[in-house]
Amino acid sequence: MKALEVSHIYKTYNDITALKDVSFNVAEGELFGLIGPDGAGKTSLIRIIITLLLADSGEIHLLGKDVVKEYKYLRSRIGYMPGRFSLYSDLTVLENLNFFATVFGTSIEANYNLIKNIYSQIEMFKDRKAGDLSGGMKQKLGLSCALIHKPEVLFLDEPTTGVDAVSRKEFWEMLQELKQKGITIIVSTPYMDEAEMCDRVALLQKGEIMSIDTPQNIINEFSEELIEIKTPDLYEVKEKLRLEFGKNSAFMFGQSIHFSTSSKSKSKELLNEFFEENNFNIESVNIIEPNIEDCFIKLMTKDS
Amino acid sequence: MKQLLAFLRKEFLHIFRDYRTMIILFGMPIAQLLIFGFVISNEIRDANIAILDYSKDYQTQKIKEKILSSGYFILTVDLKAENEIDAVLKAGKAKLVLVFEHDFARKLEKTGKAELQIIADASDPNSAEILSNYTRAIVNNYMIGINNGLTTKTVVFTEPRMQFNPGLKSVFMFVPGTMALILLLISAMMTSITIAREKEMGTMEVLLISPLRPTQIIIGKVVPYFLLSFINAIVILALGFFVFGLPMRGNLLLLISESMLFILMSLSLGILISTVSKNQQVAMFISMFALLLPTMLLSGFIFPIENMPLALQYLSYLMPPRFFIVIIKNIMLKGTGIMFVWKETLIILGFTIVFLIASVRKFKQRLE
Structure with missing residues (x-):
C-alpha cells in the first residue's frame, strides 16, 4: 500500500510559483528524501501534505485519505517537526514533552519505547529550558515531541539544518532506527550528501521535481566520465575550463574541481593537453566515481 | 478536558x-x-483670586477671612467695579473672582439669603471646577457654623459661572x-x-x-x-x-x-x-x-x-x-x-x- 500519493500539485504565492506539477508516491515504511536547495519548495510541499496549507490544484492522499477533506482524521496520525525550532523555549525539556504528549491524548510512559533511544540522550537535561539546549539536542527534543503520539507517518522539515556534523550523523542513525519500527518517514534537506541515507529521493528545483529514484540509480544515470582536478588556482582554472568546454563543464567542489563533458571518451587526455598548452599549475587529474551531489548539479544545470 | x-x-x-x-x-x-x-486631581494650593466686595460689611469680612486663611487662595487684587473682572481674568492675575452683592450682611439677616458669585477662568476647566468647589465648600462650612443654634436657616447662594468655557459639563x-x-x-x-x-x-x-x-x-x-x-x-x-x-x-x-x-x-x-x-x-x-x-x-x-x-x-x-x-x-x-x-x-x-x-x-x- 502507498502511504502517500501526491498527484499534480500546483501552488503559487501571489505571482511566484512555489510548486509546479509535483507528483510522487511514497511506500509504507519507506524513508523518503525531498532534496533541494533553499527556495525549491520543500517546506510548502510538506505543509500541503500535512494539511497545513491548501494547494491551488492537484490531489494528495495520505494514508489513503484526502488531505483536504479528512484533515481532522489525519492530523492526529501525523508526526511533524517544522524546520525552525518550534518548541516552547521557556518550558523545560520534560514540560515540552509532557505538553505534546497530553495534547495528543497520550502520555510519555505509554510511548516511551518509541522515543527511548532518542530521549535518553537528553534526559539528563530534562529540567533545562528548551531554549538553552544546543542545536543537536533541540533536534532530539523536537523529534521526541513529534514522535510521542506514535504517528504513522513522520514529516521532518530540514531537521539537520544548523546542526553540527556529528549530530547530523547521529540524527540519520535515529531515523534509520525509526524506519526499522515501521514508521514511514518523509524528510527534506538541502544537504545532498544526506540523500544517500534515504531509500528514495526526489530532487526538487524551483518547485519542480527533476528526478525521483533510489540514490544509487540516480548516480548510475550519470553517464559521463567525472574527473577531479586538484590545483592551487581553483578559480582561475575553473573559469578557463568553462570558457573552453562550456559553462556546465566544471564546478568547484571543496578544494577541487569536478569536470565532465558530454564528449565521452578520453576526456582525461583532452584535459592534460589543455593544461599543458596553458601552463597551469596542476597537482593531479583523476577519474572518480560520481556522488549524488554531482548528479544533482548535473540535473540542475541541464536546462540552463 | x-x-x-x-x-x-x-x-x-x-x-x-x-x-x-x-x-x-x-x-x-x-x-x-x-x-x-x-x-x-492634584490639589490646587495658593491660587490667585480677586474679590469684588460691594458690601464690605462684617459678614463678607468673615467669609473673606475664611477663604483666604484656607491655604488654597491668595488675594491678588481687590476690585472696585464689575468692569475690571474681565481684565483681571484675561491678564491671568486671578483664576477666580468672588463677587459679594450689595448689602450682603443685611440681606442675609433679613431674608436669610444672600448671593456670592464665583467667576472662574475655565480655560483650564479642571482647576476652575476644583477652585469653585473649594470656595463653595468653605462658604457652606461657614454657614453651618452661623446656623448652629438658630431656628431660621440662613443661606448664601453661591453662583458659579464658568467664564470662557460655559459648556463645561462633565466632572x-x-x-x-x-x-x-x-x-x-x-x-x-x-x-x-x-x-x-x-x-x-x-x-x-x-x-x-x-x-x-x-x-x-x-x-x-x-x-x-x-x-x-x-x-x-x-x-x-x-x-x-x-x-x-x-x-x-x-x-x-x-x-x-x-x-x-x-x-x-x-x-x-x-x-x-x-x-x-x-x-x-x-x-x-x-x-x-x-x-x-x-x-x-x-x-x-x-x-x-x-x-x-x-x-x-x-x-x-x-x-x-x-x-x-x-x-x-x-x-x-x-x-x-x-x-x-x-x-x-x-x-x-x-x-x-x-x-x-x-x-x-x-x-x-x-x-x-
Missing part, C-alpha cells in the same frame, strides 16, 4: 516565567492609575476611565500577543497539527488572562477607593460582575486582533494604536461625548469602554443598580459575542 488542562498549565508557565509580562501586567495599571490620578472622572482603558489594553494586548507569539515561534504549526480544537486553543488562551485581568480590576478598584477616595455607593458585586464582562469582551477583542496579525509587533501595534487612542479620545474618558461633533458622537458608540465608563460611574458614584445600566450591559455583552464568534470563525485551521 485533559488536553485543555495541559494547555492552561503551559500558558501559566509562560506567564510566570516571563517576568517582563508580569511587570507590564501588574505594574502598568498601578503606575498609570497613580500618574493619571495625581496629575489630574472629570479619571478612575472609571483609567480602569476601562487599562483593562481593555492589558486584556486585548496580552491575548493578542500571546497568540501572535505562537505564530511567530512556529509553535502554532504544531498546535494546528495536534488534535486541539480552535475553541480549546482560544479558551486556553483566554482563561489565564481573564484571571490576571480580574486581579487587576480589583487592584484598580481598591486604589480608587483607598487612595483617591472614590465613593462606592452601589453594589460591589454588580460592579465586579460588570468588570468581568468587560474583561471578557476585551479578551475576545484581543483574540480577534491576533487572528489578523502575523507576529507580535503587528499585534502590539494594533492593540496600542487601534485601541489606546480611540479609547482615550472617543470614550468620554477625557473629552465629554456631548461636546463632540455629531459624527464623532456616533463613532463613540463603537467604543466599548464608553459604555463601561457609564456603568462604573453609575454604580460607584450614583449608587444605581442594574435597572439603570442594563442597556449598557447588554451592549457590552453584544460586543463580546460578536468578537468571540468572529475569532472562532477567523481562527484558521491552516496556515496561509
Whole structure:
C-alpha cells in the first residue's frame, strides 16, 4: 500500500510559483528524501501534505485519505517537526514533552519505547529550558515531541539544518532506527550528501521535481566520465575550463574541481593537453566515481 | 478536558516565567492609575483670586477671612467695579473672582439669603471646577457654623459661572476611565500577543497539527488572562477607593460582575486582533494604536461625548469602554443598580459575542 500519493500539485504565492506539477508516491515504511536547495519548495510541499496549507490544484492522499477533506482524521496520525525550532523555549525539556504528549491524548510512559533511544540522550537535561539546549539536542527534543503520539507517518522539515556534523550523523542513525519500527518517514534537506541515507529521493528545483529514484540509480544515470582536478588556482582554472568546454563543464567542489563533458571518451587526455598548452599549475587529474551531489548539479544545470 | 488542562498549565508557565509580562501586567495599571490620578486631581494650593466686595460689611469680612486663611487662595487684587473682572481674568492675575452683592450682611439677616458669585477662568476647566468647589465648600462650612443654634436657616447662594468655557459639563472622572482603558489594553494586548507569539515561534504549526480544537486553543488562551485581568480590576478598584477616595455607593458585586464582562469582551477583542496579525509587533501595534487612542479620545474618558461633533458622537458608540465608563460611574458614584445600566450591559455583552464568534470563525485551521 502507498502511504502517500501526491498527484499534480500546483501552488503559487501571489505571482511566484512555489510548486509546479509535483507528483510522487511514497511506500509504507519507506524513508523518503525531498532534496533541494533553499527556495525549491520543500517546506510548502510538506505543509500541503500535512494539511497545513491548501494547494491551488492537484490531489494528495495520505494514508489513503484526502488531505483536504479528512484533515481532522489525519492530523492526529501525523508526526511533524517544522524546520525552525518550534518548541516552547521557556518550558523545560520534560514540560515540552509532557505538553505534546497530553495534547495528543497520550502520555510519555505509554510511548516511551518509541522515543527511548532518542530521549535518553537528553534526559539528563530534562529540567533545562528548551531554549538553552544546543542545536543537536533541540533536534532530539523536537523529534521526541513529534514522535510521542506514535504517528504513522513522520514529516521532518530540514531537521539537520544548523546542526553540527556529528549530530547530523547521529540524527540519520535515529531515523534509520525509526524506519526499522515501521514508521514511514518523509524528510527534506538541502544537504545532498544526506540523500544517500534515504531509500528514495526526489530532487526538487524551483518547485519542480527533476528526478525521483533510489540514490544509487540516480548516480548510475550519470553517464559521463567525472574527473577531479586538484590545483592551487581553483578559480582561475575553473573559469578557463568553462570558457573552453562550456559553462556546465566544471564546478568547484571543496578544494577541487569536478569536470565532465558530454564528449565521452578520453576526456582525461583532452584535459592534460589543455593544461599543458596553458601552463597551469596542476597537482593531479583523476577519474572518480560520481556522488549524488554531482548528479544533482548535473540535473540542475541541464536546462540552463 | 485533559488536553485543555495541559494547555492552561503551559500558558501559566509562560506567564510566570516571563517576568517582563508580569511587570507590564501588574505594574502598568498601578503606575498609570497613580500618574493619571495625581496629575489630574492634584490639589490646587495658593491660587490667585480677586474679590469684588460691594458690601464690605462684617459678614463678607468673615467669609473673606475664611477663604483666604484656607491655604488654597491668595488675594491678588481687590476690585472696585464689575468692569475690571474681565481684565483681571484675561491678564491671568486671578483664576477666580468672588463677587459679594450689595448689602450682603443685611440681606442675609433679613431674608436669610444672600448671593456670592464665583467667576472662574475655565480655560483650564479642571482647576476652575476644583477652585469653585473649594470656595463653595468653605462658604457652606461657614454657614453651618452661623446656623448652629438658630431656628431660621440662613443661606448664601453661591453662583458659579464658568467664564470662557460655559459648556463645561462633565466632572472629570479619571478612575472609571483609567480602569476601562487599562483593562481593555492589558486584556486585548496580552491575548493578542500571546497568540501572535505562537505564530511567530512556529509553535502554532504544531498546535494546528495536534488534535486541539480552535475553541480549546482560544479558551486556553483566554482563561489565564481573564484571571490576571480580574486581579487587576480589583487592584484598580481598591486604589480608587483607598487612595483617591472614590465613593462606592452601589453594589460591589454588580460592579465586579460588570468588570468581568468587560474583561471578557476585551479578551475576545484581543483574540480577534491576533487572528489578523502575523507576529507580535503587528499585534502590539494594533492593540496600542487601534485601541489606546480611540479609547482615550472617543470614550468620554477625557473629552465629554456631548461636546463632540455629531459624527464623532456616533463613532463613540463603537467604543466599548464608553459604555463601561457609564456603568462604573453609575454604580460607584450614583449608587444605581442594574435597572439603570442594563442597556449598557447588554451592549457590552453584544460586543463580546460578536468578537468571540468572529475569532472562532477567523481562527484558521491552516496556515496561509
